[in-house]
Amino acid sequence: xxxxxxxxxxxxxxLKLDLKTSFPILCENIMAKIKSADAFLGDNRxxxxxxxxxxxxxxxxxxxxxxxxxxxxxxxxIISEAKEEREVEKPINSQQKIELEQSLSEGxxxxxxxxxxxxxxxxxxxxxxxxxxxxxGAEVVAGGHIFVLGHLRGVAHAGxxxxxxAVVYANKLQPTQLRIANxxxxxxxDESVAPNEPELARIKDGMVIIEKYSLYKEE
Amino acid sequence: MGxxxxxxxxxxxxxxTTTTANIGTGLAAQGKKVVLIDTDIGLRNLDVVMGLENRIxxxxxxxxxxxxxxxxxxxxxxRFEGLFLLPAAQTKDKNAVSADDMKKLCxxxxxxxxxxxxxxxxxxxxxxxxxxxxADRAIVVTTPEVSAVxxxxxxxxxxxxxxxxxxxLVINRxxxxxxxxxxxxxxxxxxxxxxxxxxxxxxxxEQIVISTNKGEPAVxxxxxxxxxxxxxxxxxxxxxEVPLLNLDYETGIVKKLKRLLGLKG
Numbered sequence: 068x069x070x071x072x073x074x075x076x077x078x079x080x081x082l083k084l085d086l087k088t089s090f091p092i093l094c095e096n097i098m099a100k101i102k103s104a105d106a107f108l109g110d111n112r113x114x115x116x117x118x119x120x121x122x123x124x125x126x127x128x129x130x131x132x133x134x135x136x137x138x139x140x141x142x143x144x145i146i147s148e149a150k151e152e153r154e155v156e157k158p159i160n161s162q163q164k165i166e167l168e169q170s171l172s173e174g175x176x177x178x179x180x181x182x183x184x185x186x187x188x189x190x191x192x193x194x195x196x197x198x199x200x201x202x203x204g205a206e207v208v209a210g211g212h213i214f215v216l217g218h219l220r221g222v223a224h225a226g227x228x229x230x231x232x233a234v235v236y237a238n239k240l241q242p243t244q245l246r247i248a249n250x251x252x253x254x255x256x257d258e259s260v261a262p263n264e265p266e267l268a269r270i271k272d273g274m275v276i277i278e279k280y281s282l283y284k285e286e
Numbered sequence: 287m288g289x290x291x292x293x294x295x296x297x298x299x300x301x302x303t304t305t306t307a308n309i310g311t312g313l314a315a316q317g318k319k320v321v322l323i324d325t326d327i328g329l330r331n332l333d334v335v336m337g338l339e340n341r342i343x344x345x346x347x348x349x350x351x352x353x354x355x356x357x358x359x360x361x362x363x364x365r366f367e368g369l370f371l372l373p374a375a376q377t378k379d380k381n382a383v384s385a386d387d388m389k390k391l392c393x394x395x396x397x398x399x400x401x402x403x404x405x406x407x408x409x410x411x412x413x414x415x416x417x418x419x420x421a422d423r424a425i426v427v428t429t430p431e432v433s434a435v436x437x438x439x440x441x442x443x444x445x446x447x448x449x450x451x452x453x454x455l456v457i458n459r460x461x462x463x464x465x466x467x468x469x470x471x472x473x474x475x476x477x478x479x480x481x482x483x484x485x486x487x488x489x490x491x492e493q494i495v496i497s498t499n500k501g502e503p504a505v506x507x508x509x510x511x512x513x514x515x516x517x518x519x520x521x522x523x524x525x526x527e528v529p530l531l532n533l534d535y536e537t538g539i540v541k542k543l544k545r546l547l548g549l550k551g
Contacts, residue, residue, distance in 0.1 A: 186377055187377070254340065
């Protein structure tokens with residue numbers, strides 16, 4: 068395959084990179100590709116980088132940013148289709164918004180097989196399953212549903228793009244804050260009863276309700 | 287025009303956040319309009335100590351990056367009308383805030399509040415530089431330990447180099463009984479080394495642990511000795527003259543009396 072491909076979809080322009088090519092050669096190819104497609108780019112100066120089955124390290128991200136900057140381009144986000152879950156360290160340049168996604172399709176599911184601790188966050192367009200706990204100070208933001216097969220004590224935002232049908236399930240649902248679509252809720256200040264069975268939060272009649280999962284019925 | 291006061295220490299764990307929460311709450315209890323800013327990005331705590339963690343939607347980084355308006359990020363306290371918190375970001379890049387951003391922010395808040403209390407992160411890196419950038423005054427917190435006093439001395443030097451002249455000192459977690467036995471540095475030893483004005487001495491007090499965990503500042507607890515110390519410090523911040531707590535006396539006769547009367551020492 069070509070080392071660099073430029074495609075467009077409704078999200079914007081995507082630069083697909085084949086990381087089997089050595090990185091310096093890849094950068095040269097990017098330069099050539101962008102220059103030949105400059106008319107195609109027009110006013111759209113923010114592009115999405117797709118790294119296929121590979122994940123860029125922070126040095127590569129930095130280099131890539133530099134190359135694109137010389138072409139007057141910015142990175143909208145970096146996505147990869149890597150099957151295994153990896154963490155991308157945020158690079159020093161805070162301008163870059165980098166999200167790790169498993170794939171492009173909206174319905175995809177991200178599996179997080181660890182505890183999310185304070186300061187850690189997961190962003191994903193589709194549904195997120197956490198096999199572990201989400202501690203206070205950690206957050207999960209999902210376009211779809213959030214399932215926590217552990218203790219949810221941090222912040223969870225399901226349906227972050229506005230999907231009011233999104234739900235949050237947790238074996239122990241005790242969030243600092245719970246958000247579904249554009250609604251934000253928190254527990255009352257004087258209440259700290261630990262739930263003893265799995266619960267499900269969803270929007271019903273314009274309000275976030277929490278119910279025992281065992282009592283949940285399809286509507 | 288409000289006043290910007292930074293609470294700093296150099297060393298971690300000496301009680302910057304506790305001091306910020308208590309002075310801020312104390313000032314609000316005196317009817318002042320106060321905003322607390324947590325500048326410890328990535329290791330925020332002030333929201334937890336204030337019991338406001340679950341109200342956070344936007345934070346300091348959102349404000350400086352223009353993701354929201356300043357007003358939207360200010361969290362109103364549960365207890366006082368005039369008390370607000372601007373929380374630090376927990377999951378964002380800590381280099382997202384610059385000293386210039388902080389200066390601008392402090393200038394903006396100055397218009398509306400009487401006091402802007404800035405909780406500084408430990409260390410002397412960028413976070414420290416940001417925290418002091420917009421400040422008019424500084425309060426240095428230390429504990430009666432050689433290491434904490436050493437770091438406080440370093441910090442005072444840096445503050446003076448940054449035109450924050452005459453910072454004031456809070457000595458935290460003093461144990462009068464240990465000082466008496468000669469097992470702990472006494473107040474005079476510390477003043478001797480640091481050569482700055484003493485703003486107050488806060489005794490070691492179990493109530494602080496309890497109140498910190500509950501998210502209710504001890505300054506509001508009339509039975510807590512540390513609370514009393516913070517009430518006095520608050521008044522001194524407002525330039526009122528208040529004599530120092532006589533801790534020695536307090537641990538002796540008064541404590542026994544209070545116990546007899548069924549009050550907590």
